[in-house]
Amino acid sequence: MNRKSKALDLTYMALGAVLIAVCSWISIPASVPFTLQTFAVFLVLGLLGGKRGTVSILVYLLLGAIGIPVFSGFTGGFSRLIGMTGGYLISYIFIGLIYWGAGKLFGTKLPVRIISMLVGNLVCYAFGTAWFMVVYAGQTGPIGLGTALGMCVIPFILPDLLKIALAIFLAGRLRKPLHL
Numbered sequence: 001m002n003r004k005s006k007a008l009d010l011t012y013m014a015l016g017a018v019l020i021a022v023c024s025w026i027s028i029p030a031s032v033p034f035t036l037q038t039f040a041v042f043l044v045l046g047l048l049g050g051k052r053g054t055v056s057i058l059v060y061l062l063l064g065a066i067g068i069p070v071f072s073g074f075t076g077g078f079s080r081l082i083g084m085t086g087g088y089l090i091s092y093i094f095i096g097l098i099y100w101g102a103g104k105l106f107g108t109k110l111p112v113r114i115i116s117m118l119v120g121n122l123v124c125y126a127f128g129t130a131w132f133m134v135v136y137a138g139q140t141g142p143i144g145l146g147t148a149l150g151m152c153v154i155p156f157i158l159p160d161l162l163k164i165a166l167a168i169f170l171a172g173r174l175r176k177p178l179h180l
Helices: 003-024 037-065 078-082 086-106 110-139 145-152 154-174
Strands: none
Touching (some): 003 037, 037 078, 037 086, 037 110, 037 154, 110 154
């Protein structure tokens, strides 16, 4: 890989992290904020591929961890990552790794991309909800799985499916003009 392509890769990954940050600021308040973060995560993966997309996600999370206000509500800091919704943020890494791994194992055809995003989203729900329940129990008291799913997953299923569909559509349309 030559210098120019390395610089271009770094630029794309940085822009991917910025896109996730900007989309995280578009938020509808709820117990778990409804944002366009997951849309951006899926779009970045669809545009940049598994490796560069996952690095973009890591950069985004590291920026937030050191206090840069890239998370929803213009917030940042390590406390957000260990708070009630931190598991959902951390699970973005798993979404990226699943997408990257599926691409390596099965190729990057449309069905593989769709399935890997859906599986990644399920892992996000599972990890984030488990994290939510543990932190919630520590701060407030025990919470049942049904209650946690009702707060953190069920209201987001349809919007998340729409975000995945839109991200796949836009990535398909934008990869060629952006020379990705």
